[in-house]
Amino acid sequence: MTAEQDPIKVMKQEVGKAAAARVQSGAIVGLGTGSTTAYAIEYLGQRIKSGELKDILGIPTSFQASVLAKQYGIPLTTLDEVDHIDIAIDGADEVDPQKNLIKGGGAAHTREKVVDALADLFIVVVDSSKLVDKLGSTFLLPVEVIPMAMTPVMRAIEKLGGKPELRMGVKKAGPVITDQGNMVIDVKFDSIDHPAELEKTLNNIPGVLENGLFVGVTDIVLVGEVKDGQPSVREF
Structure with missing residues (x-):
């Protein structure tokens, strides 16, 4: 099955793309961990390669994010070198109606919390299966x-x-x-x-x-959905 045929993969790509599209030139970007965020990192790399984005610095939240950033040509820095983070993009395992999260399915939640909490704008990218009425209902x-x-x-x-x-x-x-x-x-x-x-x-x-509870940190949630086989992204 190719990406074109797999609506869930296409939907994750679209959510990642929508988040990456919000990054502006000159930004210091927190790079989250996980499958959907991986697409955001890939599209950031594409925007840099095409010349659309300039002077971007990434701060990875995990070994995975660091490897992907290098692969897609995103220059990296550390929290010792910068005094702020403009925008962070990261996934979540659960999102409640107040935009509180459970994270840590990839065991990277400690570094993610440091980076995501420092960001002026924290964007969460998820698919609709991650939306819950109450935290802890589906995820440990x-x-x-x-x-x-x-x-x-x-x-x-x-x-x-x-x-x-x-x-x-x-x-x-x-x-x-x-x-x-x-x-x-x-x-x-x-x-x-x-x-x-x-x-x-x-x-x-x-x-x-x-721990993986992220309370009062999230600014924007981008939710990917597949309706009638068509992927779409909405802001929650």
């Missing part, structure tokens, strides 16, 4: 933990009413290791009624680096 909440604290953190999460599980590698024996060298606990909460409070409570557990 990722929590990045330093390895020595794994067991006490899991106990503390259980006391909060969560069911924690260490994320294991696929095609790799043992746990998933993040770009920071830590582990990820995926937590099932029956209901996340107060995301802002839970975000702070989890981050206050000693040994927790960061």
Whole structure:
């Protein structure tokens, strides 16, 4: 099946393109992680190559984003070198009606939160399956933990009413290791009624680096949909 025939792939490309189209020359851009954001990075590269965009600097949120940026010719910088980020583009695993997110399916949520929270404009790119009435309804909440604290953190999460599980590698024996060298606990909460409070409570557990709740950070959500086989993008 080619991209032309696969409406979901075309839709992800269109959402990525719509986000990349909002970047202006001279911008410092936060480059997110994941399949839809990968298309945004690709289209940014195309706009640079064609001369339409000039003087762009990218700040990657993961090893994946860094590799893609190099592949598509986007010059990279670091947070030590710049004093602001104009725009960040990133995906999400869940988006609620208040534009709060759960992220971390790719285990990159710690660096993503640093970059996305610094950006003047944070654009989230998703397909409509990621829209939920309440966070935690379809996706487990990722929590990045330093390895020595794994067991006490899991106990503390259980006391909060969560069911924690260490994320294991696929095609790799043992746990998933993040770009920071830590582990990820995926937590099932029956209901996340107060995301802002839970975000702070989890981050206050000693040994927790960061969790995947992004509250009050998102400015714009671009949603890709496939209707009657036709991909479309709407702003949420």
